[in-house]
Amino acid sequence: MKRLLLLLLYIIILNDQVKSAVISDNGDVDEQGLYSKSDHVIILTRKNFDRRVYGQKHSLLVEFYNSYCGHCRAFAPKFKSFAADIVSWKNVIQLAVIDCSVDENNEICRQFEIMAYPSFRYLHENYVKGNANVGERFESTDSAEKLKSQLIVKLQSEQSMGRLAFAPPLGIASYATYASALSDVPNDVIYTFLVFENANSTIGSELALDISSYKKVTVKRVFDNCELANIAGVTHFPGLVAVRATLEPTPLTPKLPTKLNLLKAINTFLRSKNYAFPVSDIDIKDNNLYSNSEEKLKLSNSDVVYYSDLEKTLKTIFHTEITRHKTLKAEELQALLNFLDILLVAFPFKGNLKSYTEDLAKTLRTKSEWGGSEVYDLVKRLENTHAPVYSTDLDYIGCKGSQSKYRGYTCGLWTLFHTLTVNAANKPGVQGPKVLTAMHGYVKYFFGCTECAEHFQAMATRNRLFNVKENDKAILWLWISHNEVNLRLAGDLTEDPEHPKIQYPSTLKCPECRLSRGAWNLPAVYEYLQRVYGADNIQDGQRIARSSASAVSPFSDLDIGMLSLLYLLSFTILILVVKFFISKRFHRKRHYKHGWAKN
Structure with missing residues (x-):
């Protein structure tokens, strides 16, 4: 009996511990995208946006960003430094961030008419939700000092108009x-x-x-x-x-x-003067966003295309990129249709993804104008209709960075474009140049990194993208342009230190691609690109992705089975113990009743 009571106490304690580990579903998160709570910013999500933004006693400066945007990644350390610098202003103004690349945040970014990343919006205290209330736009800048000056001037202006009465005098x-x-x-x-x-x-x-x-x-x-x-x-x-x-x-x-x-x-x-300074309630520490002890998937062959990378990239395009416009019409809609058409020609589809893409393109052609939320609803509805649309575990493998802020979608997009140019060239006719044209339209109107899109358009003009008329030249044009971007970004803050931006292919991966004096051997490069991005050479990657997940998971399948069995056994014992006490108590009551009767 004593053992049963101890076991019952253990189960109760275990149950309390499990409850305490559950995170409240109020939308607050400790980390998302490029920022964590230790960066002294409010991390906004779809679930907490209204609660953390509207009706506040302080003002807010919100950064709308895209975690795969190179400019956003480069600016993030500056914004974090800015946030740490103005921690003492928190009763007047606080900084907040929202990652527009996260699927569930997409509707908010669309409502606030965010068309460039990063975008900054000022929201005064007691801000009210409304269709026209999208905050006051701040000029995009690459300097935290310029952003601070902009903010101070704004606060001065706000106070002169009667707001910020609780702030120190700024006039x-x-x-x-x-x-x-x-x-x-x-x-x-x-x-x-x-x-x-x-x-x-x-x-x-x-x-x-x-x-x-x-x-x-x-x-x-x-x-x-x-x-x-x-x-x-x-x-x-x-x-x-x-x-x-x-x-x-x-x-x-x-x-x-x-x-x-x-x-x-x-x-x-x-x-x-022996003044008593206030005790800071902010403990500023040098926190790393990512644990160095976290195991990372290491691939011995980086020149491999994984189908999982392509599918995850397409899902980001469908869920996040094409739905960010408040309205989609005219040139933007046509650019999207051109992109979908070239996918249907050159993408190495598996499973239901092709029928889903066909249905999406067909439905988008039924109207000359779409709302961004309509497109998002259409994407989700067609996913249900054609389920399952994606055949992989939807995690990056070849494009996985050493930290989550590196590579990922941008790597996946380059991989997708190379795959399309190579496989289009293997189709009847001259499809390769059409890929470049569709790619240019997509980057111009939909790619979430505004600065990157502008660089690409300038490069397309400089390198005469629209003059390309042959399949092999389309493949090589994209390869040359990719290396040009790598050269520009080598050593940049956005570069993954474990995946340096080199002029590829390296001599290790393709020794025949270089001539004796280091010049490119273009026929060999062309064969290399065909070999890497050809549909027949794309790796499934599901087994590798699952192995990676098992490596970092704290529980194996056996552990989970044992935990489930333990939980079931504990629950059964709990029922038996309760039943035992109830029956014993009932038995005692009957015994006492007869005893009193005898008296």
Whole structure:
């Protein structure tokens, strides 16, 4: 009996542990795409978007990005640095991110009319959901400092219009005396730091936001050409003067008055006055997004095309890329139809994917204009009609990066295009140039990396894509262009360190592709491309993908079977124990009843 009770207690504890491990289904995630929670950004998803965006007491700056966009990948470290830099502004403004390459987020990105990545939208406090409420567009920039300046100017403007009443004062004014400068400062403020600068400077506002969590301390911006500047004796700008509530001034302007030096001067002054700084509730750590101990699938032969890579790329195209337009018509719709047509000609279909693609192309031709949500619903409906559409495990194998932020879809897209040019050349007629034309239209209107698409279009013009008229030249045109991109991106932040961008094929993979002095042997290159991307040489990859999954899974099939058996056994024992206690209690009740009767 004692053992049964201990077993029951163990089952209850185990059950509580299982419950505590379940993640609440509120849409909040610790990591998605290029960002994790440790990056000091709010990770938005379809499930938490409304809850985390609308009706907030603070403003939001949201980055809409695409995790396979090279520009987004290059900008992500800068945005993370920016987020860490303005952690102290969190009561006024917070940064959020949403990955538009994630299938379930696609509708939100479409509603906000996101047509370029990354895109930034400012949403003021107490923002209300509505069809026309898509935030205020920020200029796309490759610099975190420029983005910060843009944001500060916006916050200044917002406050001048009556919003951000809870934020520190960000406006600038002229004063004749210290008394007039401190006339509207709350009575509990001990120190006011006057920043003398011109109207276009953002340093004073940035300092005000930086120390907004400091108690009984405030910052005020003062015109550098006003009378008080002369009284304070400020000659270097931006200038800094600390003023006690008793109007006693202390000049603090450093020799090099940068924002960091001004902030250092403020903190040094406060420290000398034994000021009690607020305890930060943010623990900034050097967290890696990805565990180095995670096992990665290593392939000895990188020059292999896997069908799983092609299918996963197509699924991303159908679910994410072609549905991101709010409306699809005219040139965009025709570009999509051209792309679907060339897929039907040259893609090495398996299973139901071909009939699905045929049905998709046929249905899209029934209307001259489609809404993005309509296209998405059509894609999902036809997937159900033709299920199963995909025959593989839908994970990248040949295109798998050393970390999830590398390679993946962009590698898959190049692989798809090479596969189409090679297999189109093996069809009757001259289909290869049609692949290049369809590919150009797809990249122009649908590829999620805007900067990459612009580079490709410029390269297509420079390399005379539309002048290609023969199948073999189409294959070689794409190969030359791919190597040109590799040359441009070699050493870039987006490059996977375990998969460096080389001029391919390497001499190791194709020694006959190079002549004695290093020049390309084009006939050998052509044969190499036919060999790698030809339909008959594409590997299934399902067995390899499953082996990889088994390698990283904490449980084997046997483990799962044993756990299921243990759970069933535990449940059975629990039922028996409960039944035992109920019957025993019932038996005791009957015994006591007869005993009282005898008395």
